[in-house]
Amino acid sequence: MIVQLADCTQRRVSRGKPTIIDVAKAAGVSVSTVSRVINGEAHVRPARIEAVQRAIASLGFTPDPAARSLPGSRSFIIGAIFEKLSPFYLAHLQLGAMEACRAAGYLLVVEQLDLVRDPDLTAFARTLATARFDGVIVAPPVADHPKIIDLLSARGIRMARIAPGNEVPGTCHIECDDEGGAAALAKHLLELGHVRFGMIAGPPGNVASVRRQSGFQSALREHGLDPSCVETVVGDFTFESGMQACEALLEKGSFTAIVAANDDMAAGVLAVLHRRGIVVPDQMSVCGFDDSPTAQLVWPPLTTVRQPIMEMSAAAANFLIRRDTEGHEIGVFPTELVVRNSTGPAAAPKGA
Amino acid sequence: MIVQLADCTQRRVSRGKPTIIDVAKAAGVSVSTVSRVINGEAHVRPARIEAVQRAIASLGFTPDPAARSLPGSRSFIIGAIFEKLSPFYLAHLQLGAMEACRAAGYLLVVEQLDLVRDPDLTAFARTLATARFDGVIVAPPVADHPKIIDLLSARGIRMARIAPGNEVPGTCHIECDDEGGAAALAKHLLELGHVRFGMIAGPPGNVASVRRQSGFQSALREHGLDPSCVETVVGDFTFESGMQACEALLEKGSFTAIVAANDDMAAGVLAVLHRRGIVVPDQMSVCGFDDSPTAQLVWPPLTTVRQPIMEMSAAAANFLIRRDTEGHEIGVFPTELVVRNSTGPAAAPKGA
DNA sequence: CTGTTAGCGCATTCAC
DNA sequence: GTGAATGCGCTAACAG
Numbered sequence: 001m002i003v004q005l006a007d008c009t010q011r012r013v014s015r016g017k018p019t020i021i022d023v024a025k026a027a028g029v030s031v032s033t034v035s036r037v038i039n040g041e042a043h044v045r046p047a048r049i050e051a052v053q054r055a056i057a058s059l060g061f062t063p064d065p066a067a068r069s070l071p072g073s074r075s076f077i078i079g080a081i082f083e084k085l086s087p088f089y090l091a092h093l094q095l096g097a098m099e100a101c102r103a104a105g106y107l108l109v110v111e112q113l114d115l116v117r118d119p120d121l122t123a124f125a126r127t128l129a130t131a132r133f134d135g136v137i138v139a140p141p142v143a144d145h146p147k148i149i150d151l152l153s154a155r156g157i158r159m160a161r162i163a164p165g166n167e168v169p170g171t172c173h174i175e176c177d178d179e180g181g182a183a184a185l186a187k188h189l190l191e192l193g194h195v196r197f198g199m200i201a202g203p204p205g206n207v208a209s210v211r212r213q214s215g216f217q218s219a220l221r222e223h224g225l226d227p228s229c230v231e232t233v234v235g236d237f238t239f240e241s242g243m244q245a246c247e248a249l250l251e252k253g254s255f256t257a258i259v260a261a262n263d264d265m266a267a268g269v270l271a272v273l274h275r276r277g278i279v280v281p282d283q284m285s286v287c288g289f290d291d292s293p294t295a296q297l298v299w300p301p302l303t304t305v306r307q308p309i310m311e312m313s314a315a316a317a318n319f320l321i322r323r324d325t326e327g328h329e330i331g332v333f334p335t336e337l338v339v340r341n342s343t344g345p346a347a348a349p350k351g352a
Numbered sequence: 353m354i355v356q357l358a359d360c361t362q363r364r365v366s367r368g369k370p371t372i373i374d375v376a377k378a379a380g381v382s383v384s385t386v387s388r389v390i391n392g393e394a395h396v397r398p399a400r401i402e403a404v405q406r407a408i409a410s411l412g413f414t415p416d417p418a419a420r421s422l423p424g425s426r427s428f429i430i431g432a433i434f435e436k437l438s439p440f441y442l443a444h445l446q447l448g449a450m451e452a453c454r455a456a457g458y459l460l461v462v463e464q465l466d467l468v469r470d471p472d473l474t475a476f477a478r479t480l481a482t483a484r485f486d487g488v489i490v491a492p493p494v495a496d497h498p499k500i501i502d503l504l505s506a507r508g509i510r511m512a513r514i515a516p517g518n519e520v521p522g523t524c525h526i527e528c529d530d531e532g533g534a535a536a537l538a539k540h541l542l543e544l545g546h547v548r549f550g551m552i553a554g555p556p557g558n559v560a561s562v563r564r565q566s567g568f569q570s571a572l573r574e575h576g577l578d579p580s581c582v583e584t585v586v587g588d589f590t591f592e593s594g595m596q597a598c599e600a601l602l603e604k605g606s607f608t609a610i611v612a613a614n615d616d617m618a619a620g621v622l623a624v625l626h627r628r629g630i631v632v633p634d635q636m637s638v639c640g641f642d643d644s645p646t647a648q649l650v651w652p653p654l655t656t657v658r659q660p661i662m663e664m665s666a667a668a669a670n671f672l673i674r675r676d677t678e679g680h681e682i683g684v685f686p687t688e689l690v691v692r693n694s695t696g697p698a699a700a701p702k703g704a
Numbered sequence: 705c706t707g708t709t710a711g712c713g714c715a716t717t718c719a720c
Numbered sequence: 721g722t723g724a725a726t727g728c729g730c731t732a733a734c735a736g
Contacts (some may be wrong), residue, residue, distance in 0.1 A: 017728055030707040035731060043705055062481040063480035066421040067729030070712045075418065077459070087439035087645065100462050102475060107429070107461045107483055112450055123454060129414040131459055239649050264649065274626070293439065294649055297591050297616065299623035371713055382723040387715060395721055419713030422728045 010113060018059040027055035038063055065107075075132040076106050078320050080313075081124070081148070082139035083113040086264075087329070088292040089139075089309060093162070096310030097137055100317035106134070108317070113142055125151055133157055135320030137313060140164070140208065158323065160316035166208035172319045173330045174312045178208055179215030181223030181305035181335030185287055186219035188303070188337060189257050193346035194285065196255040197230040200245040200265050202237050209261045214257065231255060235265045242268020250276075256284060256346040263288035263295045263304055270298050291338050300341035308333045370411040379407035390415055417459075427484040428458050430672050432665075433476070433500070434491035435465040438589075440644040441491075441661060445514070448662030449489055452669035458486070460669070461650035465494060477503055480593060485509055487672030489665060492516070493558065510675070512668035517559035524671045525682040526664045530560055531567030533657035533687030537639055538571035540655070541609050546637065548607035549582040552597040552617050554589050561613045564641060565619075568611065583607060585615045592618020604626075608636060608698040615640035615647045615656055622650050622694070633696030643690050652693035660685050 020038075024031045029048055036044050037052040055061075069075040080089065080097055080277065101108040110129070113124055135158040142148055143161040149168055152159050160172040167173065178308060189197070199216065202209030217227055231253040235241035242265030249258060250272075260266040266288030270280060278284050281302055288295055291306035312333050319329060373389075376383045381400055388396050389404040407413070421427040424489065432449055434442060446462065455461040465476055480503060487510040494500055495513040501520055504511050512524040519525065534693075541549070551568065554561030569579055583605040587593035594617030600612060612618040618640030622632060630636050632652055640647055643658035664685050671681060 017729095020731095021729080031730080032707060033705090036706090039731085045705070048706085060481075062478075064422075064484070064729055065482060066418045066484065067712095068426065068731075070416075070419040070714090070729080071731040072424055072712060073731070077461075085443075087443035090443050091437075094462055095464055098462060102463075102479060105482060107479075108448060109429075109459045109461045110446055111454075112447055126414075127454060129412075130417060130457060132418065167726085171677035197468060247562075267649045273365070274651055294646075296644055297619045299626055369713095373713080383714080384716080384723060385721090388722090391715085397721065400722090416713055419728095420715075422713075422730090423715045424728060425715070 016050065017064070018061045020061075020063065022059055023055045023061050024058060063233065064209075069132065070298040074134045074323075077109055077131065077133055078106055078261070078317060079109050079111050079131070079133040080138040080139065081111040081113060081136055081142065083142045084117055085139055086161065086292065088290075088294075089198065092309035093137075093139055093313045095239040096313035096315075097317040099310075100321065104318075104321045106317075107322055109133075110238070113148075115142075115145075121147055121151065128152070128155060128157070134323070135159065137224045137316045137320065138162065138164075141206065144207070158320055160319050162312060162316060163208060165205075174316050174319075174333070175330070176307040176333040177335045178307070178314060179218070180213035180288070181307070181337065182212040182215030183219035184335070184337040185259060185303075185305055186216045186223075188287065189259070189287075190220075190223055190225075190340065190345065191284065192257075192343060194255075194257040195229060195346070196253070196257075197256045198246075198249040198253070198258040199230050199232040200242060200249070200258065200260040200269070201232055201234045202261040204234065206237075212261050235260070235268075237262050237264060239268040239271075241265060243272050245269070246272040257286070258284065259283045259289075261289055263290045263292045263302055266304070266342070267294050267298045267303050270300075271303075282344055283347050285343040285346070287343055295338070302335075303337075303339045303341075304341040306336045306338050308335075369416070370413045371637075372413070372415070374411055375404065375407045375413050379403040380675070387653060394543050397591075403502045414587070421484065421507075426486045426675075429461055429483065430458055430669060431461050431463050431483070431485040431488040432491065432674060433463040433465060433488055433494065435467055435494045437491055438644065440646075441643075444661035445489075445491055445494040448665035448667075449669040451662075452666040452673065456670075456673045458669075458673055461485075464510045465500075467497075469549055473499055473503065476500070480504070480507055480509070481652065486675070487511065489668045489672065490514065490516075491561065496559070510672055512671050514664060514668060515560060524668065526657040526668050526671075526685070527682070528664060528685040529687045530563035530659070531570070532568030533641070533659070533689065534564040535571035536687070537611060537641075537655075537657055538575075539702050540691060540695065541574055541611070541637065542572075542577075544609075544637065544695060546607075546609040547577065547581060547698070548605070548609075550598075550601040550605070550607045550610040551582050551584040552594060552610065552612040552621070553584055553586045554613040556586065558589075558613075564613050587612070587620075589616060591616045591620040591623075595624050597621070598624040609638070609695070610636065611639045613641055615642045615644045615654055616682075618654050619646050619650045619654070622652075622654075632694055637695040637698070639695055647690075655692045655695040656690050658688045658690050660687075 001045045018239040020031050022032050034052050037049050065076045098108045105333045138159055138161045143164040163175050233248045235245040246269040258269050269286050278288050288302045288304040291304045293306045295302040315331050372383050386404050389401050417428045450460045490513045492515040495516040515527045556590050576583045585597045585600045587597040596623040610621050621638050633639050640654045640656040643656045647654040647656045667683050
């Protein structure tokens with residue numbers, strides 16, 4: 001009888017996909033050894049490891065993720081959640097995370113929030129209950145949404161927050177040096193002889209915008225300029241708001257350079273300037289922030305600051321995949337000044 | 353002994369997440385009945401259905417996708433594969449698919465191909481072997497990549513191809529009325545009095561571009577115009593190529609309107625025209641295609657043609673989720689002319 | 705270091 | 721219509 005049972009197990013021929021059992025048989029080891037090799041656990045004799053790997057290769061075996069996750073360890077799925085991100089930012093965020101996931105055999109699932117139609121996040125909560133994410137990358141600006149963080153931490157899901165506004169213990173923070181980038185922009189303008197500036201900030205609460213402003217102003221201060229040399233108005237990161245802000249700015253004061261908190265608003269500035277017959281950069285310098293495609297779709301192409309979004313999201317994904325110490329971890333990535341044709345030597349001040 | 357065993361099963365208290373067993377107990381039915389209700393199978397008495405649903409709700413039960421897929425049916429995961437898609441197109445494609453997936457309790461995983469670094473698609477093949485996609489949405493232009501289709505069909509994975517160039521039996525095709533959109537554009541221009549046109553096509557093999565060209569020309573023909581009234585040059589969908597194409601066009605012939613196969617190239621045209629002091633639309637009308645954000649980031653905003661990308665990808669996802677008849681299915685979605693300020697009444701011809 | 709065994713949570717034959 | 725039993729492919733204790 002006992003032999004029969006054993007036989008039964010042995011008889012499990014490679015019906016469809018090969019299973020871990022087939023591999024074990026082919027390699028002449030037990031299933032647990034195969035499992036250990038698959039998961040890269042220590043304490044396996046090198047010879048066995050090799051035998052198993054050969055068996056895996058020859059059989060073309062690939063572990064079934066569903067079966068792997070059933071016993072309750074990982075799901076090999078990491079999520080990326082965001083809300084009305086700019087397509088450009090979204091694409092780069094995904095690419096970085098996707099490559100990291102692929103390299104580790106993970107899948108990246110995307111989840112778009114809709115804070116308007118679903119303010120209570122019930123849909124998101126449902127998804128969270130259904131899907132068993134091994135970790136979640138939270139993009140700005142939802143990285144600072146308390147309810148989202150609560151939902152996630154309530155379920156004990158690890159998260160990596162991109163460019164968050166505050167610290168949340170136990171979560172991973174990934175940010176970039178917005179201040180440094182803004183400072184580099186300031187220095188660039190200073191070197192071109194500009195001493196009076198128009199600035200278009202983002203929405204009041206926006207962390208990135210605030211950092212960009214403070215970075216710019218600090219740099220100015222360091223060079224001995226008074227804070228009053230920059231006239232500030234706010235926009236909402238859209239092209240239209242950039243246009244309006246530009247009009248407002250032109251009436252408020254005199255300056256030779258306008259710096260917007262992102263490229264889209266800078267594009268709006270360009271449109272207004274163009275319509276008014278103010279030549280860029282001869283009569284006015286303009287810069288953006290982000291180095292999005294927009295920067296090169298307008299004329300003249302924008303001087304701007306690039307942030308390494310892909311690297312950041314890849315780092316976020318890898319943190320989640322590594323699943324190391326529960327402790328938080330902060331990574332700050334460098335930004336880079338990109339000089340194009342929208343900035344030039346200071347001319348005579350324009351405006352009131 | 354038997355009683356003991358039974359007891360053991362009964363004793364499975366709701367340790368962590370509630371399971372189907374807990375639901376069965378709470379509803380006073382068997383697990384298979386619960387399973388039937390969950391999967392919406394017929395032949396279950398209404399009273400039971402209700403009881404089960406109440407139990408599910410009160411316990412906050414959500415089926416474990418891993419456990420569901422282990423027995424070999426679906427994985428509840430559908431993939432979206434693409435290659436260097438424009439961020440705008442990508443974002444919309446995803447949003448549509450994502451919403452459809454969410455509504456059905458599916459997850460959408462994104463997979464970016466890299467035909468340059470991985471021309472053999474080995475990485476993709478590996479992912480395909482590992483992940484068990486219930487279906488895959490293939491975006492243009494990879495929807496026409498033979499190797500991809502082969503890999504997919506070899507594994508018996510259902511696919512929904514977006515805007516494909518050819519038919520592949522057994523796959524779902526989703527396209528939009530590019531020709532109709534181009535025809536609408538032509539009619540619009542004709543009504544404004546234009547009779548000579550400059551056209552910037554996309555890369556020679558590109559299906560969408562070809563359709564747009566033919567749609568435009570047919571409309572012209574219908575209005576009694578000779579094909580020779582349109583001067584054509586090719587671009588590669590980028591801003592720069594739009595600029596070059598515009599320069600080439602201006603030297604080749606005379607016309608009062610330029611239509612580009614996408615918005616980015618049209619933006620390039622605008623830049624060149626602006627630099628040359630040619631006023632749009634007074635001296636030259638310009639139109640794009642896609643109604644991407646670019647269309648509203650330039651000055652003047654572009655008259656263009658919108659395609660319902662989100663609806664298309666949602667339809668693709670739903671086809672995959674419905675998993676109905678193996679037969680192919682073709683859906684053609686309407687396009688829409690969007691008139692903005694880059695087109696106006698025909699002026700005196702400009703150019704050679 | 706390595707093999708044995710017992711489930712993970714659910715869909716699915718089958719009987720009834 | 722409904723329930724009981726079997727196993728999906730794998731990991732995770734345990735023994736050894």
